[in-house]
Every structure is written in C-alpha cells, then in structure tokens.
Amino acid sequence: MARSADQKLKLLCLLKMLLRETDPEHTLTMAEILERLEQQGFSAERKSIYDDFAALERFGYPVERRRGENNAVGYYLEAREFELPELKLLVDAVQSSNFITRQKSRSLIEKLSGLASRWEAQTLQRQVHISDRVKTMNESIYYNVDQIHTAILENIRITFQYFDWTAKKEKQLRRGGALYCVSPWALTWSEGNYYLVAFDGEYGDIKHFRVDKMLHITGTDKKREGQGKFRQFDMARYSSKVFGMFGGREETVTLECEKELAGVIIDRFGRDITIFPGENTFLVSVSVMISNNFFSWVLQFGGRMRIMAPGHVVQEMKILLAEALEAYK
Numbered sequence: 001m002a003r004s005a006d007q008k009l010k011l012l013c014l015l016k017m018l019l020r021e022t023d024p025e026h027t028l029t030m031a032e033i034l035e036r037l038e039q040q041g042f043s044a045e046r047k048s049i050y051d052d053f054a055a056l057e058r059f060g061y062p063v064e065r066r067r068g069e070n071n072a073v074g075y076y077l078e079a080r081e082f083e084l085p086e087l088k089l090l091v092d093a094v095q096s097s098n099f100i101t102r103q104k105s106r107s108l109i110e111k112l113s114g115l116a117s118r119w120e121a122q123t124l125q126r127q128v129h130i131s132d133r134v135k136t137m138n139e140s141i142y143y144n145v146d147q148i149h150t151a152i153l154e155n156i157r158i159t160f161q162y163f164d165w166t167a168k169k170e171k172q173l174r175r176g177g178a179l180y181c182v183s184p185w186a187l188t189w190s191e192g193n194y195y196l197v198a199f200d201g202e203y204g205d206i207k208h209f210r211v212d213k214m215l216h217i218t219g220t221d222k223k224r225e226g227q228g229k230f231r232q233f234d235m236a237r238y239s240s241k242v243f244g245m246f247g248g249r250e251e252t253v254t255l256e257c258e259k260e261l262a263g264v265i266i267d268r269f270g271r272d273i274t275i276f277p278g279e280n281t282f283l284v285s286v287s288v289m290i291s292n293n294f295f296s297w298v299l300q301f302g303g304r305m306r307i308m309a310p311g312h313v314v315q316e317m318k319i320l321l322a323e324a325l326e327a328y329k
Contacts, residue, residue, distance in 0.1 A: 011055060017036055019077060022075065023119055023120055026117060027074025034049070063076070063077060087115060087124060088123070104142065112124065151184050156223060158184055158219055160216055161180070163213055171215075181201070182201070182207065184196055185197055185199060185226065185233070187211070188208075195208045195211065199224070206229055251289075251310065252285055253286060253288055253310065254310075255306065256305070259280060273285075283308065
C-alpha cells in the first residue's frame with residue numbers, strides 16, 4: 001500500500017479509536033495508542049501522532065491531554081457531534097415512543113450508542129431498561145412516515161387503509177377495508193404516538209390518523225386540497241385542544257380550577273390564555289375538542305376542576321358520570 005494511502009487510513013483509525021475508547025473520564029496513553037495502531041497494521045512514531053492530533057483539531061476534533069495515575073499523560077477526544085446528556089435525551093425519546101417498535105428501538109439505541117465512547121455507551125444501554133412501555137406492533141411505520149413526507153413535498157393526496165385492534169389482537173379494517181383519500185399536511189407526535197394531520201375533502205375538514213394504524217399508503221396523481229384551512233393552521237394550538245388526539249366538535253368551555261392547577265392549565269393551553277383569579281380558585285375559558293378524553297382529563301383532577309359553561313357541555317359531563325356510575329352498580 002502506498003505511504004500516503006496508509007497515512008490516511010491511519011488517521012481514520014486513530015479518529016475511530018479516540019471516538020470509541022476515550023472520553024473525559026477515560027484516556028489512552030501514547031504507548032497504548034501506538035500499540036493499538038500496531039495491532040491494526042500501522043507503524044507510527046510519537047511525532048506522527050502529534051501531527052495527526054493537529055490535523056484532527058483542524059477538522060473539528062480537538063484532542064485533550066490530562067495526567068492520570070502514576071503521573072502518566074492520557075489523551076482523549078474532547079468534542080463530539082452529540083454530548084452525553086443529548087444522547088440520553090434521544091435514547092429516552094426513542095424508548096418512550098409508542099410508535100417505535102421494540103425491535104427498531106433496540107436498533108436505533110444501538111446506533112445512538114455508537115456516537116459515544118464505549119464507556120458512555122454502557123450508560124445509554126442501562127437507560128434502556130428504565131421502563132417497559134407499550135410499543136407498537138407495526139414495523140412498517142418508518143416507511144409510512146417516509147411516504148407521507150414524500151407526498152407532502154410533492155403536494156399530492158394519498159390513499160390508505162385504516163385499522164383497529166380487536167380483542168383477539170387482530171387487525172380490523174375500518175370502512176370494511178375501503179380506502180381513505182386525504183391531503184397530508186403535517187405529522188405530529190402526541191403522547192408517544194405519531195399522527196398524520198390531513199384535510200379530508202369528503203368531509204371538508206381537518207382530521208388526524210395514527211400513522212402506525214395506516215396500511216398500504218399510496219401517492220395519487222391528485223393535488224392536495226385544504227390550502228385555505230392550513231394557511232393559518234397552528235399545530236401547537238391544534239394539539240392543545242385535541243385530547244389524546246380524539247376528535248370532536250370544537251367548543252369554548254369555561255373551567256373553574258383551584259389555584260394549584262394554574263401550572264396544569266398553562267402547560268396545556270399556553271401562556272396566551274386569560275385567567276380570572278378568585279380567592280381560592282380561578283376561571284379560564286379555553287377552546288377544546290369535546291370528547292370523552294376531554295371529560296376524562298377534567299375528571300383526573302377530581303373536584304379541583306369543574307366545567308362551568310356552556311350548559312350543554314356540563315350536561316354531557318353529567319350524563320357520562322351517570323353512565324359510569326350505572327356500570328358499577
């Protein structure tokens with residue numbers, strides 16, 4: 001092998017060694033570096049390694065040095081594409097996502113671990129076992145997401161089948177298997193699941209679909225509809241008023257809450273809402289999609305949150321409570 005080519009490979013091997021074997025807590029001495037390069041078939045001297053360190057620094061990979069046990073000088077790679085806390089955040093996001101299957105979760109976390117030193121990677125692998133969340137069983141979701149993004153970029157409608165799970169853990173197609181045809185506009189992540197937000201021309205309204213429950217997504221030759229609806233569309237506002245991504249009719253409701261729930265309301269609806277404080281409670285009017293999920297959200301706070309208006313929504317809550325009480329008689 002020509003010397004120039006050999007030197008290029010040596011530099012790449014040195015970078016890989018530093019990426020995988022070193023971090024601020026773990027270093028390699030010059031002797032260890034030379035020995036490991038020798039094992040890979042590269043003969044090198046200290047001076048050439050120092051030259052390589054300088055080249056790596058110019059390329060954005062500064063090599064630092066510190067003294068360890070027995071006053072020995074160790075070298076480690078200081079800068080990386082991702083810091084360890086950032087990788088932990090990404091690993092937790094993958095692990096907590098319902099729409100990513102167990103198999104794909106393991107694969108993604110393994111790849112993320114490859115961006116850290118082998119010592120740091122061990123902390124990422126341990127983090128995998130923090131919880132055992134329910135994961136989707138649809139391995140095709142990654143291709144679904146890619147097809148939806150492609151359709152959005154190409155400004156075309158898509159068709160697909162949509163299913164629910166039965167008690168026998170079998171897929172049951174909605175509409176008897178008939179195709180849905182919608183105009184895809186956005187993808188959003190809510191409560192661990194991926195959703196497509198689209199315009200349904202048949203009903204003239206915005207709808208959302210869980211991506212892992214979509215089958216046989218196909219682009220059409222028809223241009224997207226709903227530009228007017230989405231011109232002023234605010235995804236954050238839409239997500240705040242749709243509870244559990246269950247649709248319903250939009251209503252402005254007035255809630256009476258104990259003061260301690262102010263943070264809950266602001267986290268859910270944002271800081272632009274108007275709060276009317278009282279002595280021990282406050283009133284707030286917010287726009288929501290009326291559904292059983294919304295009522296359940298209110299109920300989780302017990303008597304500390306009540307729907308005050310409009311009257312027909314209060315009546316719907318009473319009917320829901322009466323039906324629940326009847327079920328337990």
